[in-house]
Amino acid sequence: MQNSVIRYLDQTAESFPNKAAVIDKDGSITFRELRDNGRKIGKAISGKLGCSKKPVFVYLPKSVKMISAFMGILYSGNFYTPTDVSFPFEKVKGILDALKPALILTDEKHAETLKEHGVEAELLLNIDSVETENPGPLYLEKTIDTDIAYILFTSGSTGVPKGVIISHRSIIDYIDWAKKCYDISEKNIIGNQAPFYFDNSTLDIYLMLSCGATLHIIPEHYYSFPAKLMDYVREKQINTIFWVPSVFINVANSDVLSRMDCQCLKTILFAGEVMPNKHLNYWRKYIPDALYSNLYGPTEITVDCTYYIVDREFSDDEPLPIGVPCPNTDVMVLDHGELVTEPDKVGELCVRGTSLALGYWNNPEKTREVFIQNPLNHLYEEKIYCTGDLVHYNQRGEIMYDGRRDFQIKHMGYRIELGEIETAALGLEGIQDTCVIYDAMKKEIILVYVGDESVNANSFRAELVKKIPKYMVPTVYHRLQKFPYNDNGKIDRKALMKKYTNV
Amino acid sequence: MEEIYKILKDLRPEFDFTESEDFVEDGFLDSFDIISLVSTIEEKFNVKIDGLDVVPENFCSAEAIIALIRKSGGTI
Numbered sequence: 001m002q003n004s005v006i007r008y009l010d011q012t013a014e015s016f017p018n019k020a021a022v023i024d025k026d027g028s029i030t031f032r033e034l035r036d037n038g039r040k041i042g043k044a045i046s047g048k049l050g051c052s053k054k055p056v057f058v059y060l061p062k063s064v065k066m067i068s069a070f071m072g073i074l075y076s077g078n079f080y081t082p083t084d085v086s087f088p089f090e091k092v093k094g095i096l097d098a099l100k101p102a103l104i105l106t107d108e109k110h111a112e113t114l115k116e117h118g119v120e121a122e123l124l125l126n127i128d129s130v131e132t133e134n135p136g137p138l139y140l141e142k143t144i145d146t147d148i149a150y151i152l153f154t155s156g157s158t159g160v161p162k163g164v165i166i167s168h169r170s171i172i173d174y175i176d177w178a179k180k181c182y183d184i185s186e187k188n189i190i191g192n193q194a195p196f197y198f199d200n201s202t203l204d205i206y207l208m209l210s211c212g213a214t215l216h217i218i219p220e221h222y223y224s225f226p227a228k229l230m231d232y233v234r235e236k237q238i239n240t241i242f243w244v245p246s247v248f249i250n251v252a253n254s255d256v257l258s259r260m261d262c263q264c265l266k267t268i269l270f271a272g273e274v275m276p277n278k279h280l281n282y283w284r285k286y287i288p289d290a291l292y293s294n295l296y297g298p299t300e301i302t303v304d305c306t307y308y309i310v311d312r313e314f315s316d317d318e319p320l321p322i323g324v325p326c327p328n329t330d331v332m333v334l335d336h337g338e339l340v341t342e343p344d345k346v347g348e349l350c351v352r353g354t355s356l357a358l359g360y361w362n363n364p365e366k367t368r369e370v371f372i373q374n375p376l377n378h379l380y381e382e383k384i385y386c387t388g389d390l391v392h393y394n395q396r397g398e399i400m401y402d403g404r405r406d407f408q409i410k411h412m413g414y415r416i417e418l419g420e421i422e423t424a425a426l427g428l429e430g431i432q433d434t435c436v437i438y439d440a441m442k443k444e445i446i447l448v449y450v451g452d453e454s455v456n457a458n459s460f461r462a463e464l465v466k467k468i469p470k471y472m473v474p475t476v477y478h479r480l481q482k483f484p485y486n487d488n489g490k491i492d493r494k495a496l497m498k499k500y501t502n503v
Numbered sequence: 504m505e506e507i508y509k510i511l512k513d514l515r516p517e518f519d520f521t522e523s524e525d526f527v528e529d530g531f532l533d534s535f536d537i538i539s540l541v542s543t544i545e546e547k548f549n550v551k552i553d554g555l556d557v558v559p560e561n562f563c564s565a566e567a568i569i570a571l572i573r574k575s576g577g578t579i
Contacts (some may be wrong), residue, residue: 095566221527224527224537481538
């Protein structure tokens with residue numbers, strides 16, 4: 001029985017010792033080197049900490065070295081928290097304050113930044129000079145699968161970041177499923193987009209480790225240049241991607257695929273926000289033979305808890321299902337504590353299973369708020385996670401995403417999902433992206449959009465009344481050159497609310 | 504040239520573009536700035552920039568951006 005995710009590396013280092021594991025813009029590392037490096041770093045960490053099961057913060061640029069750092073921390077029996085060195089230090093400080101790491105793994109350059117901001121030098125371990133440290137033992141045997149593997153910080157509504165605690169078991173169950181479901185092997189070449197502090201990267205990193213696949217860390221600025229990005233994919237013969245829909249939309253809007261052969265792509269996965277069929281249809285037209293899959297899940301359930309393998313045609317303005325629960329995961333659609341089973345009835349998506357996070361780090365109140373007792377079980381303690389996402393079953397029994405619970409509004413007595421208006425507006429000619437917000441003070445539905453100048457409020461109204469009830473048609477329209485995005489690459493709704501409403 | 508610097512300044516007021524030798528390398532323009540810059544240029548100079556021309560080399564300097572506008576049929 002597998003007690004730690006690091007066992008994946010032990011195995012692949014034996015099976016594929018000389019195969020490239022991770023490649024970045026500066027070089028690459030083989031599976032054997034990654035294991036040996038990881039063990040060396042692991043011994044240095046335990047030499048310094050003298051214990052296991054402690055949080056270790058990783059303050060390094062996204063690179064091969066960062067993966068080595070994760071491996072070292074896992075080999076030492078401790079757990080990691082990654083961040084982005086380009087974050088404003090205020091944000092990093094918020095995470096450090098909440099995490100209170102036992103150690104910070106960094107390099108010389110970034111150690112200086114940390115010291116400049118008042119981080120104590122005794123906390124720092126330079127990953128480039130671990131050999132000079134006193135080596136300690138690896139506590140691997142003492143790890144059990146319910147121990148923590150990593151903590152990822154997400155932004156909290158109050159501004160204090162929340163550390164989502166993920167166990168080895170959650171990752172192992174998720175990865176074992178993904179491997180089978182998408183038929184991943186050592187032949188897969190994965191093109192990584194997700195930052196390592198974003199849960200989507202778990203799929204990239206641990207599929208690489210468990211299957212002996214090769215992981216390309218695609219240089220971040222390539223995402224600004226769709227032609228460059230897809231050229232990179234073609235040149236490196238990347239066949240597997242798991243990106244956020246914004247990237248797919250950007251590539252589609254630049255019409256790169258019609259003039260570039262990217263048939264090397266065979267497995268195309270996406271999650272993190274709604275994928276509009278308008279843009280997915282573009283991809284399907286030019287790369288028709290690939291498998292496309294829409295995944296869904298918040299960080300609190302490891303990565304994903306439902307998936308849908310695209311198996312039929314969709315019109316541009318139809319929504320895409322989020323599908324069915326991943327195996328060994330139970331998805332419950334609840335409405336006021338009652339199970340919803342009939343089609344078209346909306347409820348909150350709640351999850352049960354090993355994918356559930358262990359809670360929020362050092363935040364019992366917030367944990368109690370969303371990891372609650374299963375309301376259908378009165379016999380023993382059983383936690384479920386309430387996602388705050390509203391869904392319904394369609395007539396085929398597939399789960400359809402309706403939007404955030406907090407994106408649901410009551411307007412003129414009607415219950416309205418803002419996502420529904422967005423999807424309808426997105427189906428209009430000349431519209432690239434949409435976001436609908438609600439000014440509860442003025443009782444106005446506001447449509448913010450990126451698209452052609454020729455589209456105006458009048459043409460919107462004329463077209464939208466054909467698609468949605470009149471009470472849902474927005475009253476105010478704002479055209480933007482681009483949307484503000486948050487750190488995860490999703491549209492920053494809060495910024496739009498601040499700009500256009502009094503709420 | 505001044506016109507281009509003005510567009511860039513409107514986009515990212517915190518940077519001094521005249522001091523940079525490579526806007527992309529220096530991290531002055533992120534992915535969403537590029538998208539925004541492309542649409543501003545298209546509108547202002549009444550051109551259509553080909554998706555395949557959206558590459559770092561065409562956005563690294565004011566001169567490169569001017570060359571791109573001309574290549575796309577615009578006058579500047």
